[in-house]
Amino acid sequence: MNLKTSYLGIPLKNPLVPSASPLSNDKDMVKRLEDAGASAIVMYSLFEEQIIHENNALDHFINNPGNINAEALSYFPEPEVYHNLHAEEYLDQIRDLKETVDIPVIASLNGSSKGGWISYAKNMQEAGADAIELNIYSIAGNPAITALEVEDIYVEDIQTVKKSLHIPVSVKVSPYFSSFGNMAVRLEQAGADGLVLFNRFYQPDIDLEKMEVLPSLDLSSSFEKRLPLRWIAMLRPHLKCSIAATTGIHSAEDVIKMTLVGADITMMASVLLYQGPAVLQKILHEMTLWMEEKEYESLEEMKGAMNSASVSDPSSFERANYIKILQSYRLNFMGKL
């Protein structure tokens, strides 16, 4: 079966790509993923804010207790050179992965400042990354900032990064825009070579014992794929750039569905964390069986076969869909009575 696809202009042997997760932190694990069938790997995210915070803390806690006591002029031996103030370790890992595996390596960058975006992205490119995934992560909680202002920030960020790179750039975003369809097009126009739909946030929880807010992230469930599924279905006809589906992709069925609505690749993490790399082989095998059964000869053939432009009732992906579900529920409920 021909499962070949193309993402950000890079040909891939199949649509299965492990998304940004701690798995990519381990070279051996990445090798195992490749062996199990992964067609590319997205590295865990480099958080610019985190780096800046750590560097400031380093400066603060090394220098501030200094020169306050006659017996202890300082409390730490300060090395002459730091090797990882600017994420050198991450860059080393890119180099390392490039040597270890043959599949494309996509670096992931979560930045906040303009200067930072460019310098880190450039460094990643120089270290050998095949592409960069910009993980633009912000909660628009400030009531003084308008939707347009938020959107402009995204657009500017992409434009700035694109200008300084020659490798392709994808953008991973959340669905929380008032007009996501328009936003997606703007992202593409700004230069994004691909969209990764969607980002999952750390969702805070509450510890009832301590009465404290807990930052947490639960692994996804298959159910959650419905959100990207709908949006990819709706947007595919309007976008030329690549689309990666992510969130809630756990099985061959999920991959098939995403491909049918038009995703070029499907990204997964939770299922790999649950079940290990071998699940990739299983998914590929089951996909192949299904495609054979449905007499598809290649993935390309199947791609987008059920997007909003290809289904008989495009509105089924839109609001009407919602009403129908509610109605059907009621019917069910009545029926049982």
Place this chain on the structure above:
Amino acid sequence: MIKQNNGMNKMSDEMVTLDANEATAYIAHKVSEVIAIYPITPASTMGEWADEFSMAGKKNIWGMVPEVIELQSEGGAAGTMHGALQTGALTSTFTASQGLLLMMPNLFKIAGELTPSVVHVAARTIAAHALSIFGDHSDVMAMRMTGMAMLCSNSVQEAMDMALIAHSATLESRIPFIHFFDGFRTSHEVQKINQVSPEVIRKMINDERVIEHRNRALSSDKPVIRGTAQNPDVYFQARESCNNFYQACPDIVQKTMVQFAELTGRHYKLFEYHGPEDAERLIIILGSGAETVHETVDKMNDNGEKVGVLKVRLFRPFDMRSLIEAIPETVHSISVLDRTKEPGSSGEPLYNDILAALHENRSESWKFFYQSPRVINGRYGLSSKEFTPPMVKRIYDELKEIKPKNHFTIGIRDDVSKLSLDYDNTGWNAEKGVFEGLFYGLGADGTVSANKNSIKIIGDNTDNFAQGYFVYDSKKSGATTISHLRFGPKPIRSAYLIDKANFIACHQFKFLNQLDVLKNARHGATFLLNAPYHENEVWEHLPHEVQQQIIDKELRFFSIDAFKVARKNGMGTRINTVMQTCFFAISEILPKKEAILLIKDAIKKAYGSKGEKILQSNYAAVDNSIENLFEIKVPKIAESQLTMRPPVPLEAPDFVQKVIAEIIAGNGDDLPVSAFEADGTFPTGTTCWEKRNIALDIPVLEPDICIQCGKCMMVCPHASIRMKAFTGEELEYAPETFKYMDAKGREWPENTKISIQVAPEDCTGCELCVEVCPAKDRKQVNRKALNMAPIEPLLEQEKKNWEYFLKLPEYDRSALKTNTIKGSQFLQPLFEFSGACSGCGETPYIKLITQLFGDRMVIANATGCSSIYGGNLPTTPYTTNKDGYGPAWSNSLFEDNAEFGLGFRVTIDKQQQQARELLLQMNGSIDAGLKNEILNADQSSEPGIYEQRERVAQLKAILANAGTHEARMLSSLVDYLVRKSVWIFGGDGWAYDIGYGGLDHVLASGRDVNILVMDTEVYSNTGGQCSKATPLGAVAKFAAAGKRVSKKDLGLMSVQGGHAYVARIAMGANDMQTMKAITEAERYPGPSIIIAYSHCIAHGYDMKHGLKQQKLAVDSGYWPLFRYDPLKIEAGINPFQLDSKAPNIAFKDYAYNEMRYMMLSKSNPKVAKELMLQAQEKVNERWRIYEHMQSVYEPDKKEEWLSNNADVDN
């Protein structure tokens, strides 16, 4: 770090700005193969530099990176040095004071075996009636008999030069050297000096001698035996066999000095005379004081006097002939000055040598003097006491007298033995063209680092010579720093503090109320003030005394709101950049524009690698500073109604008023000898009089939310939040804002009220109490029962509330459940307001112990943080209850604390036994019932002890009336009939390293002592050097690349002895277990050891999270809590109880909250990752061992084992 020349230097291409410790370490590192180190103030930084040089891969002159190895004590360092020397390595070490004493036995051996080597010493006072970290020659003078050559440096430049001369001469002469300079005054003085180039160093070391040294090494390839035992027949002769080497040595040193001069142009002599050829009066001296004398001599001779100074450089071997030859024949009176005291001697060491030389000159006739010189001896400068030109002049004046005073002291007022010379400190001015600046700052505001930076800027970019010296107070939180900066066209010889400054900067407005900062302002000087006021309002906020001095001295007065500028630029309370910019803007040392460029350049060097953001905010702060700096127009009359605050409240006791207050006010130098007890005794409980006011925010109680759990009191490191229970009637005269609550719980009688009160002037604002507070407002969970609020509007009302609170009666101890957290926190802390760091992790344990047992405890305290915050003047924190009972405290040494405490126990047991026997023998006069009750009293609980105290009081009264000799004898011992609690306090440096042998012995002694190890996992007091308690993967000094082996498990090792009660505790993880362990340990009739997790500033995070980190340490399994109680074995109960649960977080989730772990991931991510994995494995492994331990001791398992092995027994 040795800075490379940046090409902008105008004087020479080899000028560097550094202190003597760095200068010395630079040389030692270049010419050593092995360096054995151990931290001790003020020598620690030499070891730190050597370690950092090796860590950075810097090589010695043979192209190798020297091996730097840390030992468990100076004794260990000397032993390792001896061994390394005997096997042929070029070896050196660094030390001071007690450390040098610990090296002494090996120094005899090293010298006896003619082994070339150098011990670099930052000479420091040896502890006698008191410890002192400061400088004098008592340590090096104690080494005179060892056979070590002794070479002295008088300045930072000389420290570098003599270090090399010592290393070169030791190889040539085979005599090992002590190279020394004055601790702090020279070791920590920053000077602009010429750096000896590696080429010169290379030329100064003769490889032939290196090879000879190697050829003498012990080797199985050509074996010899060294270190034999000799008998009366030969020892004497063999000991005399080294004489020729000692005779040759001075000449070798002089030749080495000549060689050095040829290479560098800097000339030195064994005895260096400075002054006119026809001088009449002479001072002979060694050390930094010689430079002050040199400076004075020049000025006096300019005024037509004929005085000279002889600087002694090579003190051993003492070359009498060279000395005599260096003295002008016109000299008729000599004063020999010693910076040490040898009580009961015929004179101090140098004096006796000079007398001997002059005497021998009479028979040997090396030199003819017109008039046989009269010689007097004087002591000066003990413990870094100031030694100034007026004092020098006074000594020269004394030498004019027909009968000058001999064995005098100078610099103090001795109204007891009348030995001191009076002197007039006024009328002496610095040389023209010398800029003298004083900067008053707080440790945390960056003043000292800014000044060090300014010296480098001026040193590197102008023709000026530069000197910086920094005075710190002895507190670890809210410490005041005074920076003394001199700049001038000639080398600066002034080895004393500035007392007439032409620039004074006060970086903290509140100092104006506490310290006379303008006392040392010269007429017409410039005064820069950081004031939180608009420029039009600054003047009216100044105290009257300050206004008057500004007017009288016609000062130029500038003001800036530096905190506003710093905050605006995201720099918090760090005002270093702001104040530095202002200094350059108005001092005119450099053109303003150039100075600003240079500051920015320095900022770039310091922060450039740490990101653009830090850089930009610093740049912006520089620019904003100039905009916010204003010259204040000074009115003609001082109209301020505000006055400076007295150093202690007027109601303080007499001794506190007369002595302590003077020390607090900075006038300690003026106190006469008679102010002090001759044996070093001081009253306790004096911190309560020193109101430091260092908190910016204090906790505020919300009584409606408070659940009265007592946790806030328990964790407060400074005992500045307290809880009392009292009856409602007591509230009659309470201030309006005094907060109280109805007592919660059935244990309280009706109408019991509870108050939780903060001591606003003693709180340091650390926030631990707020962090630990578990009570939250149900309607708004961010509102706790305690919340921090700015102190300013609360201060006056809370001062009144605190005063009122103190007057409320203490609750009856015997009515409290003192074994609970809550109950214990109604007990009065007998350890309060120490100078420990804000948020200290050690002091809450000490405070808790004093609450529980303080009224009957004696404490032996190892040297370290706990001895400094526990016993450093001016004020000390151990205090008494209303009956006058409280902890008695003493510090012996660093290395012997366990044994010291054991001595307490042995005495107490013996005296109790004597008292019991005497009491038994007292027939008739004492009621048999009382006698019986006393002898058989149950003192296992608070009420039991209370009752025994009452009985003993009765007995005392009877004895006082008896009037017999027996009664008097018993009277002197009777207090021992009340149970005493012996505690041994110390840190991990003591318990794991230097004092471990003694600790081990005391644990095996079976005697009833209680040991508290406050484990901060580094040598905190000396700045965070690695100890055997330092965890794997953490960075510490001497483990800059991360500790590679895991922490020693002192807990398990102590358990395995089998006789001691052992507990590992962490208050922040489980306060109840802490409570239990302390109570059980005290009750245990044999030795007990408690290892307490103590978060520390040296871990690198905000101390307010200390308790959380303790919890994470336990949750990760890194710090398993346990108690091992041998008594339980008898009762058939498992003596080993694991008190914490299996790990539920990864080690890294605990570790990476702390900079000590995090920084390795920044400096060496690969190694960091590897060590973190190993650390996790170790945590897992240890946890398995602990789980296993628990089952090992389970009684049923023991029976099972016995039944399984029954046939073995048969």
